[in-house]
Amino acid sequence: MKANAQESQSLVLIVDDEPFIRLILRHFLEREGYKIAEAQNGIEALTAFKQLHPDIVLLDAIMPDMDGFECCTQLELLDRSKHTPVLMITGLEDQESVDRAFEVGAMDYVTKPIHWPVLRQRVKRLIQQSQLQQKLEAVNLELQRLVTIDGLTQVANRRRFEEYFNQEWQRMKREQRPLSLILCDVDFFKSYNDTYGHRVGDRCLQKIAQAIKDIIKRPGDLLARYGGEEFAVILPNTDTEGATYVADKICHAIRTLAIPHQNSQVSPHVTISVGFTTEIPQSDSDLEEMIAVADRALYQAKAAGRDRFVQDILLPTSKNSR
Structure with a gap:
């Protein structure tokens, strides 16, 4: 049975x-419908892996x-996605060699002399498992995106706001850097509805969200829908001057929309x-208090x-600015 169209x-x-x-492996696998690349040693294998991103590696021990064990260890370090299965081909069948193959990251092994029907099924199964894993991870990423x-x-929701604000609060506390928080509320929105x-x-609300999103351009900044007609903007590494600039731009951008x-x-x-505030989080300060301010x-x-x-601001000498 030949490999299917995807394989x-x-x-x-x-x-x-x-x-x-290499020659007999190539001929066998090409007849099964696979594309083939070859390497004659571990160094060539690492180079080919980086350049070609194969779907599976058949690796001589x-x-x-x-040797194949060290090469497999190095391949694991290169394979950041952890999707590329390694099938070890070995003349060694002792318990120690088998254990070592799995310890260094091999997904399976076959022994020499190669039993070709077994090799065909194991290659097919490992590729299918890898493809399924990639699909599942893509689905999970999309589900994670949807719940936040x-x-x-189509901006972050309240749940994502709370997660991210806590994360950045802790990070700014460690680094002793300023964190700014902006809260926005559409004026007389009940009357508008x-x-x-x-x-x-x-x-x-969609137009307003897009207008604010166009202002919040840094990768670390986050715009979230905080409530019905409320939006929140988290600005890590942003002092009062920077937050004032963003707040002014938000007000101006909404005026410029000229929505009747x-x-x-x-x-x-x-x-x-x-309304906004800027703070360098301290060990005795409270992120809930910052939201309240x-x-x-x-x-x-x-x-x-x-x-x-x-x-x-939290200090008694706070000054409000227009």
Whole structure:
């Protein structure tokens, strides 16, 4: 039975110092529909592995200079995805050699003289297992993404915000670097929904999320939907000056959208209120308190007339800035 269409695209790297063994392995596996690459020693194998990214490695255990066990150890270090199975081919069948093959990362082994039906099935099975593992990991990554993404706005959700804020809080505490937190609330959004309907309200939130996302460009920054019409921005390694710049840009970006809001009490268009705080986390400080301070700043922005940003800090000598 030949390999199926997916397996026929698979690349097998044969590593053996004996040309005759490589030749018969090549002929056998090519008849099974596989593509073949060859290496005659461990050094060549490592180079070929890096360049070709084979789907499976058939590795002779006994070779001069670098034997198969050492080569397998080195291949494991190169294979960051851990998806490439190694099938050891050995004339050794003692318990110690078999144990050692598995210890260095081989997925299976066959002994010389090679029993060809066994080799065919083991190559096929190892490639199928590797492909299945890759598919499962891709599905799991997508599931992880889905549980941390807000379905409406496609930015991080509250769960992801809490995970990431705690992670960055701890990191900034270790490194003694500033962490800034920005909380945003769309002004008079209930009135907007009552006036235009929830579907239009949803589109409004999507546009606002995209506008803020376009500002939050650094890989370490995170925009999250914090609540119904609330958004939060986490800015690691960002001082007060940097957070002020981002907060100002957010307010300006939402004004620039010019989304009509006939029942707003501050503007004919949709606007946003922003509160933020910056802190270098200390061993005796509390991340919940930092969120409370940012929330207090947001409340102050609303009380001062909305469509603005306000900073608040933990110190008694705090100054609010427009």
